[in-house]
Amino acid sequence: MTPAARYGAAIEILDAINTGTPAEQQLTRWARGARYAGSKDRAAVRDIVFDVLRRRASSAFLGGGDTGRALVLGLLRGQGADLDAVFTGQGHGPSPLDPSEDVSSALADAPRDVQLDLPEWVLSALDADHGDDATGIAQALRDRAPVGLRANLRHGTQEDLTTTLKALGHNSIPHDAAPGALVLPSGTRGLHLTEAYLSGLFELQDPGSQGLVARCPAQPNTRILDYCAGGGGKALALADAYDLDITAHDADPKRMKDLPERARRAGVSVQIAEQVPSDAQFDGIICDVPCSGSGAWRRAPEARWRSTPEQLETLCATQAQIVDDCVPMLAPGGWLAYMTCSLFAAENADQAAAILARHPHLSTEATWSTTPLNGTDGFYLHVFRAAS
Structure with a gap:
């Protein structure tokens, strides 16, 4: 799939989610029907859909609506992406942008709950419960989570697992929440297929x-x-x-x-x-x-x-x-x-x-x-x- 086609697929999936279909269910349904999509394509489409869902309010604001197309458009605007490279109308990519889809408003003009991509009642609760940290927490919830691992200490130390992962091409960072906790960048995939996992060296678990x-x-x-x-x-x-x-x-x-x-x-x-x-x-x-x-x-x-x-x-x-x-x-x-x-x-x-x-x-x-x-x-x- 071309990058544009991946966004086109994400638009279709988001439209289905808008009807009430759970995201995981719709992603699975799409993957089963899209036999032309390889594992990297499926992962990329999933990332686009979840990026939109994390930033749904701001994407709708910047895209001028809550359809799948408007949400993807708003997400890309928020990222400062080249819109013409995605909305190509070629192959399975989304059709070219229409002048009516131009939105001049900046996210700074939006209400705070839209800027922070949370329902207003949730943001009010975070403000009451976390005070000055509420805005930072809300901002963090707009981004992908890192990957957490727990070293099975019966098989080796945190340092041993760090060395093993590095040999597999994964740079991990120790986390002080627990003796065996490690963090890898978000987007790291396939760890459950490695020999290190299959032999019991670690479990996937947030620190x-x-x-x-x-x-x-x-x-x-x-x-x-x-x-x-x-x-x-x-x-x-x-x-x-x-x-x-x-x-x-x-x-x-x-x-x-x-x-x-x-x-x-x-x-x-x-x-x-x-x-x-x-x-x-x-x-x-x-x-x-x-x-x-x-x-x-x-x-x-x-x-x-x-x-x-x-x-x-x-x-x-x-x-x-x-x-x-x-x-x-x-x-x-x-x-x-x-x-x-x-x-x-x-x-x-x-x-x-x-x-x-x-x-x-x-x-x-x-x-x-x-x-x-x-x-x-x-x-x-x-x-x-x-x-x-």
Whole structure:
């Protein structure tokens, strides 16, 4: 595909997304039908679509509308690109620009929420929750996220993995969020196909997510429950760091389907439980609760445009119920790590305060948070300790 044809494909995909089709679903549908598109073409089209979704409001402002064509036009204007090189009308490229598509307004003329590509209610919440950092966080959410790796320390150190990756042509940078954390530039692909990955040297995991696990007060030979395990990344990280009896559970067991193979590759043991007995007792419980995902909106950018205050309120109720379900399974003197990938205080500090009010036998042992300003996704951790 020519560069212009890639933008043409992105326009079609964005038009489909505008009808309500989720971005991932539409990208998959397009890729299956576009047999002429190679892997580099599919990756390039995906990047264009996600770049637009991260900057949808400013792209619509600069493009003069919210059609796929207007959004791509606005994105390119914002990047200072050569528009005539894309809107060629040749092959599968978009048709040449019409004089009516000329937009003289500069982004500086737009409202602040448009400049920062966030819904107004989200920006107001960030202002209230993060003060002077809110604008910087919003700006960071407009860009692609870097690639995070976690060195499996049973197979080698952070420095060993850096050397291995460099031999493969990937320059990585250590991150201080966790002992095995590394960061690579955004756009790095194919790491899961390397021998280093297949032999268990590393997992793909954001440094901030690793930082959550590194700050859990786990001890060897204790019984741990990862209650909202998802793909199991945190359970694997804990199992790599300690000799534990660790159980992974998720309300949707299909999310854990790859966990046994990942554990085998890493050389660790993780038990999977589709159901957790209500009378079970654990020395530590991880509650990585369902949340807005606002801390990871660089990776799932359409979520910012679909989220509403009402959905946030519903999520907060779900989070509270999950913690309330888990507290009775916490052994005396045990710890519970409440985690989110959210930037909103309503899901973080406010939720933690409410948990303490409902469960007076719990006390705060530690808190930690990080945002895209720290080179990570946005995460929050509150560690509670039960009375002995």
